[in-house]
Amino acid sequence: MRCLLALLTVPLAAQSIDWTSVNAEALRHLQDLVRIDSSTGHETRVAEYVKKVFDAEGIPSTIVSRDAERANLIARIKGNGSKKPLLIMGHSDTVKVDPDKWKIAGPFSGAIVGDYIYGRGVIDDKSDLFAAMMTTVLLKRTGMKLDRDVIFVTEAGEEGSSGFGIGYLVNDHWNEIEAEACLAEAGGVVRRNGKAAFARIETTEKVPRGAKLVATGISGHGSRPMRTNAILHLSEAVTKVALWDPPMRFNDTTRTYFEKLAQISPPEQAQRFRDLFDPAKSAAVREYFAVHDPSTYSMLHTSISPNIIQGGFQSNVIPSEATATLDIRALPDENMPQFFDMMRKVINDPAVEVVPTSRGGSERPIPPPSSITSETYHQLEAAFEKVYHVPVLPLMQTGATDMAQLRARGVQCYGIGAMTDEEDGPKGFGPHSDQERLLEESAYKHLQLWWNAVTSIAGAK
Ligand SMILES: [Zn+2]
Structure with missing residues (x-):
């Protein structure tokens, strides 16, 4: 039932997108973003990259920072204002690397070897960053009618220095990012024996x-x-x-x-x-x-x-x-x-x-979990069902993310994520590992998921 509804509410413009060429364009962006070393701060390079992409599309954006080297970027696609905004995020920093351990491809190569794209951050979190960025670009290009503003943010410092990123944005730029709901990292689809098995939406975290x-x-x-x-x-x-x-x-x-x-x-x-x-x-x-x-x-x-x-x-x-x-x-x-x-x-x-x-300044607030019965949650469920045809489960993430600060301000936040092989984490190919990698196919599917989720949550009904 929900699937059917979601199909019916996908706006017409979605059908007119040439996904083959969009996928090629999106892959280039993902590889370029991985090639920007933002493992030791310097997220400004990422913000400037996104700004260039948005400038070329005529999407206004602003770079804001507490530290010039660790900037964040905010952009907004206007809706008709009948609903409160949707915030979409991907963090621009990554964890550090030990370059000698990267045997298959270099940590900032963005190289495709076999079915996988390799590089630090290709999952965490440049996969969400490129997909949210492309979704923003497509909203602008298609001129899709929206019931709510869609706010795009790429934030610095998620991996342990959120004072430069979400902490700073929430304190100093709240008016520019205030939203009813937010999509960010930390959920995803588990692939088992080469097939999508189930999806998880992060609604709370330890x-x-x-x-x-x-x-x-x-x-x-x-x-x-x-x-x-x-x-x-x-x-x-x-x-x-x-x-x-x-x-x-x-x-x-x-x-x-x-x-x-x-x-x-x-x-x-x-x-x-x-x-x-x-x-x-x-x-x-x-x-x-x-x-x-x-x-x-x-x-x-x-x-x-x-x-x-x-x-x-x-x-x-x-x-x-x-x-x-x-x-x-x-x-x-x-x-x-x-x-x-x-x-x-x-x-x-x-x-x-x-x-x-204390945890060295990285203490996060302790907000209540986001609802698993909200309209946004059900729209996300439907988007996963549509793109992956799998059951969808709510997830409590054992790690911590920037959603904590937003949930503490009353934003209903949901963590989504790309499809990864179940055995990749234990084998050392997961996020933060010495061979972080993402299935190339998964990059395209992830963009589909973001597009379907955002247009179904924000699109004019
Ligand atoms: Zn992350």
């Missing part, structure tokens, strides 16, 4: 939190081992929290996600998702996920990963202090003081202190 474990003991001579050794106490505490299974809790998004996943998974896998809801079987299946499927396991509760460990300075000296830095990803509704108290009980060692820390 919240990065920090803490340190600080163990203190008595210093002494390394030839006389002591049971009070700070490193010994720290190691035991790290083991305990790393193996701890914090209380499981579902929200609307994750409950629906696992219920739907059970309906579309092979029998054995489906049973595991159902077992999560069975108190008698849940603990065993959680242990299975902890070992075999860390991403599913992380969706079930607030998670803890010990990622830095420090202690000692000379091999014959017993140190009096040792510390471990934890990466905590909290469920959106987690009560952190209570959570830290639980951690202290799990560690159960007076020599080890749990010290909450």
